[in-house]
Amino acid sequence: MKGAWVKVLGHDEESGAMALLGKFDKGFHEPKHTHPSDVFVMVLEGKLVDEKVGELKKGMYWFIPAGVEHGPEDAPEGCILLVHLYGPVW
Numbered sequence: 001m002k003g004a005w006v007k008v009l010g011h012d013e014e015s016g017a018m019a020l021l022g023k024f025d026k027g028f029h030e031p032k033h034t035h036p037s038d039v040f041v042m043v044l045e046g047k048l049v050d051e052k053v054g055e056l057k058k059g060m061y062w063f064i065p066a067g068v069e070h071g072p073e074d075a076p077e078g079c080i081l082l083v084h085l086y087g088p089v090w
Helices: none
Strands: 006-010 016-026 028-030 041-052 053-058 061-066 074-076 080-085
Touching: 016 041
Parallel strands: none
Antiparallel strands: 006 016, 016 080, 028 074, 041 053, 041 061, 041 074, 041 080
């Protein structure tokens, strides 16, 4: 996706679980979507704005249960995220 960058830190091929660093460029927009596994997100820099959750700033933690629709999400200033997925991302 244009404006999104990912660095995989670890990946379990059997379960699909992974840890990654995500970077969203300034002005990045992601439409509503779901994941088939639980997702844990921590904002390391900048902020991420989710339509339902609101503004997630540096140091904030967000849990997204498997199958729960989230977004749209915007990174008005850009952001860096630490993300743990407890199964496949898609």
